[in-house]
Amino acid sequence: MTIQIKKFGSTLVSRPAGKEAWLAYQPSLHAVSNDEEIIVDFDGVFVLTPSWADEFLTPLRDRFSKKVTLQNTANASVRATLAILDKSPVTFPV
Numbered sequence: 001m002t003i004q005i006k007k008f009g010s011t012l013v014s015r016p017a018g019k020e021a022w023l024a025y026q027p028s029l030h031a032v033s034n035d036e037e038i039i040v041d042f043d044g045v046f047v048l049t050p051s052w053a054d055e056f057l058t059p060l061r062d063r064f065s066k067k068v069t070l071q072n073t074a075n076a077s078v079r080a081t082l083a084i085l086d087k088s089p090v091t092f093p094v
Helices: 015-029 050-067 076-086
Strands: 002-004 038-041 068-071
Touching (some): 050 068
Parallel strands (some): 038 068
16 A cells, blocks of 8 residues: 555644544555555655654554555655654654
8 A cells, every 4th residue: 555645635733633634544554455565655745844744654563563565755854853753653664
């Protein structure tokens, strides 16, 4: 499964918006099989804040553990946010 983060917008900036995106995406995650990889694609995202990402990516990683792969993370905002989250108890590859 590939999650196109840009479907939530190109500027992802608040904790409530991240939580809303996470809750809205729940029905799609019910169909993920045990052996399926989840690719989180940041293509088209211009601004990603730690608060939005923490509300969406942290529970995703908690739920699916090592099956999550991040791609198109070259944007400076995305990289900086992932670096901040990497210092949290949940780790993300940068």
